[in-house]
Every structure is written in C-alpha cells, then in structure tokens.
Amino acid sequence: EAEVAQSPRYKITEKSQAVAFWCDPISGHATLYWYRQILGQGPELLVQFQDESVVDDSQLPKDRFSAERLKGVDSTLKIQPAELGDSAMYLCASSTGTGAYGYTFGSGTRLTVV
C-alpha cells in the first residue's frame, strides 16, 4: 500500500541549531501539507503546497521556518534556529486535491529541542 514517507523518525537537536525534515508524498498527490502537533493537541497546519506552489503558509513562523517543494514532489521543512518551543511532532500529509478527497499521513518526525 502506498504511503507518505518521512525522515528522520526522531530528531534531538540543541537550541539555536538548524534542523530539517523530509517528506515524500504518495506518487501523484498534488497537495502536500506540513502539520505541527504539540503534545496533547490536534495537529495545526504550517504550510500547504499545491504542486510546487505554496497555497497557505499563514501559520508558518517565517522568521525561523522555511519549506520548499521544488519539483512538486518531495518536500523539506527547515527550522533555523531551533527553539525549545519547537519541540513537537511534525506530520506530513498528502492528498489528490481539494473537496472530499482522502488524506494520507506520514508517520511523523518527533523533534526534541534541548
């Protein structure tokens, strides 16, 4: 069964260091989402791509976070510099498009900033 691949699975980094996460969506899924989930909360959208274009990054802290999906396939989310409050699960999801289409989530990257 097709899946959304994410790496690394876990990441521990020191405050002020740079960290990057990678996501490879299901082949053919035009829409890719990055979510952040703080412990005990539901996921919140950071950025949404349609192919290689950003559709929504209104909740992305752009002073330290950046995201790209250069060829409209896989995507990278970067944090520089990392802060203690960035400790969370970072989830990637993809879908075929808008409307009543299914989502597929990756297994997530658990980030701990020390």
Added chain:
Amino acid sequence: KNEVEQSPQNLTAQEGEFITINCSYSVGISALHWLQQHPGGGIVSLFMLSSGKKKHGRLIATINIQEKHSSLHITASHPRDSAVYICAVRNYGGSQGNLIFGKGTKLSVKP
C-alpha cells in the same frame, strides 16, 4: 470556542465494550475524517465521510450534516484499539483542502 469539539477527552473501557466518540463542528464542511493515532505518533486515516454512515470491520462512523455532528463507534472493543482518535473536518472557507482538527479522544481499553 474550537471549531471542532470532541467528547469525551479521555475514555477508559473494558475489553468487549461498545464505545462511542462524538465530534461536533461549527463550520461548513466538504468532508469529515476520523483518524487514529497510536503512541509514537503516526496517524492512520480510518474514515472519510461527507454523508450517512460507513463501516469497516468493528468500526462504524456516522455523520449528520444538518446537526453538524459525527460519531465513531467501536464494537467489541479490544486493547489494541487503545489510541487517540481524532476528528478532523475539511471546510469550505479558508485554505482549500486544509483540515481542522479536534484535540482528540484518548481511548484506553483494558483487558
């Protein structure tokens, strides 16, 4: 007030019990998802609903669009059903396709 509210927040059941988790939302939606998240974080999509009822094994999901309410039922619950169950809606307003998530219901099924 959150746009997606789930109840209960925590639920403990004995193996074999029938379980119901509720979700209410306040926005117009194109679809509602029920998701399962195990410790360790990965999320699995259980159902996507836009009307009526769906069944998969011991899981049943229903939605009432007029009342803006959905329920997830688990029949003959088992300890392996222990997880966080999250309701999420895809709304018409805002970013197309983006999901709005509830905070989840943590289910623990005791043997």
